[in-house]
Amino acid sequence: MQPTTQPQAATAPAQTGAPPPTVTTVGPGGTTQTLTIPKTSAEVEALLVQRQELAEQLNSVSA
Numbered sequence: 001m002q003p004t005t006q007p008q009a010a011t012a013p014a015q016t017g018a019p020p021p022t023v024t025t026v027g028p029g030g031t032t033q034t035l036t037i038p039k040t041s042a043e044v045e046a047l048l049v050q051r052q053e054l055a056e057q058l059n060s061v062s063a
Contacts, residue, residue: 021037038044 022034024032024034026032
């Protein structure tokens, strides 16, 4: 009987595409915050939904 061998999975080379566009701002105390710019309409829509949810939370707290 011949021993069976498991096929080795080929490892794919790492994809090195261009990094997403970002904006970095310096805040109080010199801390930096990096914001990633949305590239698709779905990403923009997700940000708008998040903004609406945060606005509703702030309105309910201040009421």
